[in-house]
Amino acid sequence: SLAALARTLFRDATQEVTLQLHTAYKDYLTSCARSCSQTKSFFIRDTPVDLYSFYVPVSLACDDLDLEDPDYSRVVSISNRIVVRGTAGSGKSVLMKHLFVSSLKARAHVPLFVDLRRINDKHGSLLELIVATLSSKNSRIDRTYVESAIRRGHFALLLDGFDEIALDKRESVV
Numbered sequence: 001s002l003a004a005l006a007r008t009l010f011r012d013a014t015q016e017v018t019l020q021l022h023t024a025y026k027d028y029l030t031s032c033a034r035s036c037s038q039t040k041s042f043f044i045r046d047t048p049v050d051l052y053s054f055y056v057p058v059s060l061a062c063d064d065l066d067l068e069d070p071d072y073s074r075v076v077s078i079s080n081r082i083v084v085r086g087t088a089g090s091g092k093s094v095l096m097k098h099l100f101v102s103s104l105k106a107r108a109h110v111p112l113f114v115d116l117r118r119i120n121d122k123h124g125s126l127l128e129l130i131v132a133t134l135s136s137k138n139s140r141i142d143r144t145y146v147e148s149a150i151r152r153g154h155f156a157l158l159l160d161g162f163d164e165i166a167l168d169k170r171e172s173v174v
Contacts, residue, residue, distance in 0.1 A: 025110060028134050032113050033104060036097040051097055058091055060084070070095075072103035072111075072156065080153075088163075096160040109156035110149075117164035119173060126173050130157070 038048040057069035062078055075082055086092050096113065103111035112133060119129050127147065134141045149155060165173055 025134075028112075029104070029110070032100065032111075036100045036113060039094075039097055051094070051101065055094055055098055056091065058095055070099075071106075072099050073106045073108070075099065076108070076156070093160050096158050100158050103156045103158075110154060111156040111158060113158045113160065116159055116161040116173065119169055120164075120166045 035048075037051050039051050040046070040048050060067040060070050060075070060082070062082070065078060067074055067078070084092050084095060100111050100113045103109065112130060114126075114130055114133050116126075116129070118132075119126065127143065127150075130150075131141055131143050131146050134146065150157070162170070162173070
């Protein structure tokens with residue numbers, strides 16, 4: 001019947017999309033986990049080293065609450081929107097990488113580490129940069145899917161380097 005054929009085609013299409021997403025997520029998470037856990041820093045600029053060989057836990061203050069040695073689960077238990085401010089070299093990017101690694105362990109969301117300075121190059125919007133961040137050589141994630149997944153809270157967006165965005169692009173990113 002026509003209905004049975006439609007169900008079969010829909011099921012096959014859904015399975016294909018699921019496979020593409022699984023492949024894209026796996027590629028992205030593997031690559032990003034490697035770059036976040038083996039990284040260069042302000043003090044170690046030449047070769048990437050293990051993040052935790054130089055990571056110094058920082059504390060975060062939010063209203064009357066101080067978080068000593070924050071990890072992803074503790075941070076999102078306070079709020080799902082956090083802005084980390086600090087002077088150059090204070091460890092903001094290293095903290096973001098630590099939060100990415102700890103979010104992988106928490107398995108609550110798909111973590112996306114987005115290097116905002118890349119928006120200066122060729123990405124017209126934050127959404128385009130997020131799609132490009134998730135996409136790999138082997139697979140391209142659909143923009144509509146990413147928008148929907150963001151609205152549904154599927155991702156943990158770790159946006160790093162706001163101060164490195166060109167001044168004329170900052171308002172659109174906000």
